[in-house]
Amino acid sequence: MDFNLPRKKVLLAEPRGFCAGVDRAIAMVERALAVHGAPVYVRKEIVHNHHVVNMLRRKGAHFVDSEDEVPEGAVCVFSAHGVSPAVRANADARRLDVIDATCPLVAKVHQAARRVVRDDRTLLLIGHNDHEETEGTRGEAPEKTIVVETVEDVDRLEIDDDLPVAYLTQTTLSVDETAGIVDRLRDRFTDLAVPASDTICYASQNRQNGIKSLAGKADLVIVVGSENSSNSQRMVDVARDAGTAAHLLPDVSYLDESWLTGAETIGVSSGASVPEVLVEQLLDRLVEHGFADLEIESTSKEDVVFSMPQLAGAKRGGHGADQLGG
Ligand code: SF4
Known part of the structure; x- marks a missing residue:
């Protein structure tokens, strides 16, 4: 050696x-x-x-x-x-x-949606149209809710700019992308009510912050998470937005060894629905590829129960x- x-x-x-x-x-x-x-x-x-x-x-x-x-x-x-x-x-x-x-944090968004409609506002729900969470929240008042996925969707909304509206978000969105959509809503609507507190959940925010920290130091980021996991997908987006190559890995059997070529430092994290054993299996496989040093990159402490x-x-x-x- x-x-x-x-x-x-x-x-x-x-x-x-x-x-x-x-x-x-x-x-x-x-x-x-x-x-x-x-x-x-x-x-x-x-x-x-x-x-x-x-x-x-x-x-x-x-x-x-x-x-x-x-x-x-x-x-x-x-x-x-x-x-x-x-x-x-x-x-x-x-x-x-x-x-x-x-999840109690999803239930809170439902409560907020009911309040928006009770206040006689149209709900602009920032989220992914086909996601189960969005489907459930929209169901609180389907006739008064419009789902907005992108900044361009805001421009395309066929409603008056002075209509009383309010926005809420799916809990697992990208913080940065959502901020862009909210900015566009603020620019366009003259009577926009904002949620009392952030509706992107603490777990999504913490995991995205962690990815930003990894992306600044690693040549490659691997996020363990399923294809249908919104928060895991957003973690991959955050790494790529920071300019670092990133892949979603449902489990170690999906590892493509060509990803590792030329990498000296690999950042690893996992989505909010991922059991630790799947991360451990990936770490074992990376050791076999020479990634023998392990360092913890801690960006926050979580004690929510x-x-x-x-x-x-x-x-x-x-x-x-x-x-x-x-
Ligand atoms: S990611 Fe976890 S904490 Fe966040 S809303 Fe979903 S279940 Fe709740």
């Missing part, structure tokens, strides 16, 4: 991986299985990670696309991304035993997450 050669290094972001909302949602499915026994039905992927979904499937969770697929009266868990009032009403009509794993609601005797079609703190 040539001891004069610089050793190849991994910079590992902290915080990374599971956020409080994901932790709580997974724990709720596990508790539902323990209390009610298998099968427990889960509407949509409980969180956007295939590894987590498969782990719960092995324990007896049965994933469905719609509450219509759940047998009448059976236990049905709503995912961390939240659901529309129409889904709640349908679950209620079908007498499902609902356990609501909506969301309390669990009572599951025994869970209210049918109830709005449990609205009452939770966090």
Whole structure:
């Protein structure tokens, strides 16, 4: 070995991986299985990670696309991304035993959406049209909500500039991209109400800040996360916007060794729905490729924990997450 050669290094972001909302949602499915026994039905992927979904499937969770697929009266868990009032009403009509794993921060956005419409404003919801969270929030007032995905969408809105409007965001967006869209809304609308607090969640913000720090020091950034995970995708965008090559990696089997060519320092992080074991598997593989040094790149401390609601005797079609703190 040539001891004069610089050793190849991994910079590992902290915080990374599971956020409080994901932790709580997974724990709720596990508790539902323990209390009610298998099968427990889960509407949509409980969180956007295939590894987590498969782990719960092995324990007896049965994933469905719609509450219509759940047998009448059976236990049905709503995912961390939240659901529309129409889904709640349908679950209620079908007498499902609902356990609501909506992240409390998503539930807060739903509450804010209801307030916007009560104040007789049109809601401009910044988010991805086809994402489950946006679908649920828009469902609070579909006739008064317009989804805005880009700055150009703001220009294309066919509404008067003096219409009373308000904006809210999906919780997992890119902070920087969203700021650009909000600036355009402020430029255009004369009566724009802004949310009382930021609706991009702490976990998305912290993971994006971590990526900015990695991108400044690494030749390549790898974000462990599933293709359908919005917050993981945004982390890749943030690295690329900073001018650093970046890839999303659902798990180590997707690693393309050509990415590593010429890299001396690789930044690694993971999305909010990613179990740590997937990161560990990547780190092991990188060691095999000579990335033997590991340094932690810490940009903030996370100590957020969301309390669990009572599951025994869970209210049918109830709005449990609205009452939770966090
Ligand atoms: S990413 Fe944010 S909004 Fe989504 S579950 Fe985690 S804390 Fe909640």
